[in-house]
Each structure stands twice: as C-alpha cells, then as structure tokens.
Amino acid sequence: MTAEAGASTNPDADVVTTADAEGVRTITLNRPASYNALSVALKERLLAELTAAARDDDVRAVVLTGAGAAFCAGQDLKEHVNLLLADDPAPLRTVSEHYNPIATAIATMPKPIIAAVNGSAAGAGAAFAYAADLRIASSSANFVMAFAGVGLGSDSGASWTLQRLVGYGRALELMLLGRKVHAEEAARIGLVSEVVDDGEVVSRAQQVAAQLAAGPGVAYRKIKETLAAASGSTFTEALAAEEAAQAELGATADHREAVDAFVNKRKPTFSGQ
Incomplete structure (x- = not known):
C-alpha cells in the first residue's frame, strides 16, 4: 500500500x-x-x-x-x-x-x-x-x-x-x-x-x-553478490566469483553505454540492464 x-x-x-x-x-x-x-x-x-x-x-x-x-x-x-x-x-x-x-x-x-x-x-x-x-x-x-x-x-x-x-x-x-x-x-x-x-x-x-x-543497477547487484560471497569464501573463490560477474556485466547494456559515454565525453544514461 x-x-x-x-x-x-x-x-x-x-x-x-x-x-x-x-x-x-x-x-x-x-x-x-x-x-x-x-x-x-x-x-x-x-x-x-x-x-x-x-x-x-x-x-x-x-x-x-x-x-x-x-x-x-x-x-x-x-x-x-x-x-x-x-x-x-x-x-x-x-x-x-x-x-x-x-x-x-x-x-x-x-x-x-x-x-x-x-x-x-x-x-x-x-x-x-x-x-x-x-x-x-x-x-x-x-x-x-x-x-x-x-x-x-x-x-x-x-x-x-x-x-x-x-x-x-x-x-x-x-x-x-x-x-x-x-x-x-x-x-x-x-x-x-x-x-x-x-x-x-x-x-x-x-x-x-x-x-x-540513476546508476548501473545490474552492476550494483553483482557488487553486492560478490561481496556477500567473498565474506565466506577463500581468495581463490572470490577471484572466480569476480571473474564470472565481470563476464556477465561486460555483456550488459549499461556497460556498453558507459564505455560509449566515456569515449564520447558525455554523461551515461543507465537503464539498469
């Protein structure tokens, strides 16, 4: 309500x-x-x-x-x-x-x-x-x-x-x-x-x-997930979790938008996807 x-x-x-x-x-x-x-x-x-x-x-x-x-x-x-x-x-x-x-x-x-x-x-x-x-x-x-x-x-x-x-x-x-x-x-x-x-x-x-x-919502979610996982994992396991997250985030619309905005010297507009 x-x-x-x-x-x-x-x-x-x-x-x-x-x-x-x-x-x-x-x-x-x-x-x-x-x-x-x-x-x-x-x-x-x-x-x-x-x-x-x-x-x-x-x-x-x-x-x-x-x-x-x-x-x-x-x-x-x-x-x-x-x-x-x-x-x-x-x-x-x-x-x-x-x-x-x-x-x-x-x-x-x-x-x-x-x-x-x-x-x-x-x-x-x-x-x-x-x-x-x-x-x-x-x-x-x-x-x-x-x-x-x-x-x-x-x-x-x-x-x-x-x-x-x-x-x-x-x-x-x-x-x-x-x-x-x-x-x-x-x-x-x-x-x-x-x-x-x-x-x-x-x-x-x-x-x-x-x-x-207004920021990259998918990246925020992955940051939270990797930090939570790392709190109870070994360093090697944390590295693996980060690697998997980066691979997924690299394919997101937000990452492409951020890179394009950086190259073209403008403020990014994130969709959260």
Whole structure:
C-alpha cells in the first residue's frame, strides 16, 4: 500500500507506508506512538513491502525509515508478553516467520537499500539497519543491542552483520553490555556512513538513493553478490566469483553505454540492464 492510497477499513493497513520518486521507494515503519515497535501486523506488512520492492523493476533503490521520533524500537514487548501470558505459541515462531525473512529480504535486496535512521534503533530494529547496504543517521540517532536485557540472544542477522561492520570484539561488547551507541560514535566505529542534522536524514537518504537509482543497477547487484560471497569464501573463490560477474556485466547494456559515454565525453544514461 502506498502513502497516497485511499483510506482502508483495515486498522493495520497503514503500519507500513510507501512512496515512490525518482526510482526510489521509501518504506516507512508507521507506528510512531509506539516508536515503530514491531507488532505482528507491522512485521507481516514490512516483509510484503520489501518483497514487492525487490520485484518491481521501476524501483531501483530503496530507503527504509521510521515515522516520528524513532527508527524502530524492536519487538513490541506489550504484544509479546500478552501472547506469552495467553500461552499463544506465536512469539516462539516470530524469528522463523518474521525476523529471518525480513532480514534476508533486506540483506539480499537486488538493488541498493539505505536505512535512514531517524532516532533510536533497538534490537531487531537495529539489526534491520545493519542488514541494509548503507546507514545514514540523524544526529539524535542511536543503536542499542537490547536482546540480553530481556533474556534473549540476538536475531535478525545481527550476529552476522554487526561484527562485519565493527569487528568481533566490539560487536560482542555491544551485545553483552547492551549499551547505547550514539550517532557520533556510530560514525567513528563504522556503524553508519554519514550523520546529518535531525529532520534531514530521510531527504539525505533519498538523495543518495536517487543517485544510485540513476546508476548501473545490474552492476550494483553483482557488487553486492560478490561481496556477500567473498565474506565466506577463500581468495581463490572470490577471484572466480569476480571473474564470472565481470563476464556477465561486460555483456550488459549499461556497460556498453558507459564505455560509449566515456569515449564520447558525455554523461551515461543507465537503464539498469
């Protein structure tokens, strides 16, 4: 559902909204009163919107953000505890049914995806940001690995993504202590690529996303694939993956356009093919 669509009789229909411009789809978690805590309805809608964005050829880059004062507070603990007290098995299935598929959809998005972190990102909310390709944060943003504080381990891929961003030792510290990492430190340790003033983070992320949307989409996808493969391969295997990617990319319309533009001293116009 898009932000411009008409009102729905479903009270959960707008827990995630989308808007498109310049080849960029902005996906917004939209439960600001609860700091975009992850209810079942929000998780299901977010997965559907990420899947739709991945499949839509008109979408060439994605921005993920939150409405209001927070990016995402993580699991909706009020809903969670009520289900536990009712002996509902749903909370025990949410990792396999929701968090793993959402994190996978973000990490394997076949086009660039940017997390515009506009406030607190905690637990699974932080993990979703870690799974994105780029993270741009507002000056008031912060990240908290809150899992241990509620007697849980990490989920949503944080054990894999966080240590690749900041190193094993730092990741272990942040998970064990659950301390808050503010935007300035996040930039210093490589957790985010850029910090901007409050109120500008979404527009800045959309600006970067629009730049990427106008670029060689197939090349971006292959760059993401080869980097992901190389993180768990030998050097020789990484070389082979790069060779295969270059062979495929050399036959694309985008590569031919880029070469022709270079020779003729003009700006290339990429089709994403």
